[in-house]
Amino acid sequence: MRYHKISDETIRRLPVYLRDLLTLSEQGRSSISSNDLASLLGVNPWQIRKDFSYFGDFGTRGVGYDVENLIRQIKKILRLSGVNKVALVGVGNLGMAVMAYPGFKRYGFEIVAAFDSAAGKVGKQIGDVRIEDVVALNTLQRRNIHVAAIAVPRDAAQETADALVDAGIKGILNFSPCYITVPKKVKVITIDIAMDLARLPYYLPGN
Amino acid sequence: MRYHKISDETIRRLPVYLRDLLTLSEQGRSSISSNDLASLLGVNPWQIRKDFSYFGDFGTRGVGYDVENLIRQIKKILRLSGVNKVALVGVGNLGMAVMAYPGFKRYGFEIVAAFDSAAGKVGKQIGDVRIEDVVALNTLQRRNIHVAAIAVPRDAAQETADALVDAGIKGILNFSPCYITVPKKVKVITIDIAMDLARLPYYLPGN
Structure with a gap:
């Protein structure tokens, strides 16, 4: 319901x-x-x-x-009772942090696939996940993965989002510090960690 | 004002x-x-x-x-007009992502110091910042650094917060996925990136 x-x-x-x-x-x-x-x-x-x-x-x-x-x-x-399979795109520092983050499991999320465009990264193993080439994004639908996290550089965020939409992704968690445009049927949540930091100075004693 | x-x-x-x-x-x-x-x-x-x-x-x-x-x-x-110097504690994947994050500059934040407890990391250079031993946290006040970001493992978060309070830190951005307790005069903002992901399933079409 x-x-x-x-x-x-x-x-x-x-x-x-x-x-x-x-x-x-x-x-x-x-x-x-x-x-x-x-x-x-x-x-x-x-x-x-x-x-x-x-x-x-x-x-x-x-x-x-x-x-x-x-x-x-x-x-x-929030429909958090089951396990949600997540595909991560971009395995740089931010992507590695997203993968290592212990908080995801608490909410029933599991990163089951990771993609990068750098030949040097493709094939590497991170825990249970082997990094795949971004050309394989089109396999997501077949693998029943409907949620993706974007952690690519700003310049590559929109094309990554486009590829994820083409791959049938229904929900995107965008960690790249920029807006992405997607069709209305796809839900995007943008995480800007700097934005939270921006609240801090207000509470600091006279500086 | x-x-x-x-x-x-x-x-x-x-x-x-x-x-x-x-x-x-x-x-x-x-x-x-x-x-x-x-x-x-x-x-x-x-x-x-x-x-x-x-x-x-x-x-x-x-x-x-x-x-x-x-x-x-x-x-x-929000008192964001000047530059806010930030000390980062914990230079693992999450800490590296925080340092590499391009969004901070936009809001006038600059990570000017980084600390870790691992001997293998201390002394390493990340961009303009050389990683220091956590025992040197007590130099922060003298260096006029009043804001810190915590990116240490969950188990070490509270002791890190205690050390930062002792070091005169006035504002803490907590990236570790747990609560920390500090005196009232210190403002803590906890960033839980998984929490934002938790909103996503609600918006996904019938799954």
């Missing part, structure tokens, strides 16, 4: 809630009030209640939210 | 606005309506007007917002 009325802004916050709830669960907490959850997350309690109201109110007055139930509901909404 | 009333949520969105305005500026656009800006950003026009209302309304009816003026104002609020 798809929850069509949930706003993009709420969908953007759900993984944040999920991450913190997973941490609580690992710490053995079984319930939390919306005020405590809000303070943990650094957002307003009304924001949390509003976000949760999109998919039903799980809280019990005086007891708070059941942590495991919230995790289950959010995972269901 | 500090704009105390701006909410964390707005501060979170300003870098996104800034990035897109910088792209518009690079494309030669001089003005944009709040509707066009909203559609570019994928947020509601009222959200943009509300966010901008925190620091004055720059729009002119029928003409829209002046792109360069908005960029200037947002940079001023």
